[in-house]
Amino acid sequence: MQRSLFKVEYSEEEESMAAFAKAISHPVRIKILKLLASQECCFTGELTELIPMAQSTISQHLKALLDAGLIQGEINPPKVRYCIKSENWLKACHIFSDFFKPDQPLCDCPI
Numbered sequence: 001m002q003r004s005l006f007k008v009e010y011s012e013e014e015e016s017m018a019a020f021a022k023a024i025s026h027p028v029r030i031k032i033l034k035l036l037a038s039q040e041c042c043f044t045g046e047l048t049e050l051i052p053m054a055q056s057t058i059s060q061h062l063k064a065l066l067d068a069g070l071i072q073g074e075i076n077p078p079k080v081r082y083c084i085k086s087e088n089w090l091k092a093c094h095i096f097s098d099f100f101k102p103d104q105p106l107c108d109c110p111i
Contacts, residue, residue: 013095016091016092016095017092017095017096017099019068019069020068020070020088020092020095020096022064022068023064023065023067023068023070024070026061026064028051028053028057028058028061029061029064029065031051032047032051032058032061032062032065032071033065033070033071033084035047035050035051036071036082036083036084037084037089040083041081041082041083042081042082042083043079043080043081043082044058044059044062044079044080044082045079047062047082062082068088069085069088070084070085070088070089070092071083071084071085072084072085
């Protein structure tokens with residue numbers, strides 16, 4: 001089987017959307033984002049009280065959200081404070097709202 005020699009190019013918006021979608025693809029991450037969006041900031045220890053999971057598990061989910069740029073953290077030993085990263089939060093809102101337009105005409109699937 002021969003592979004294609006062409007490389008698929010993606011727009012910056014498509015790359016961002018995929019990164020944001022991957023970051024929010026787990027219910028715990030959605031819960032973390034909802035908690036952070038409802039308050040100015042949150043410390044790691046508070047998250048483990050609100051979401052009954054091990055600190056290490058919460059940290060892994062926070063890392064995925066940090067890597068995608070949806071949240072930011074500030075180290076204040078011995079705690080880490082997290083909050084929504086406003087610029088990227090608004091970018092994600094814009095990208096997803098453009099993608100999921102309720103008035104967008106769709107093809108009628110015959111299935």
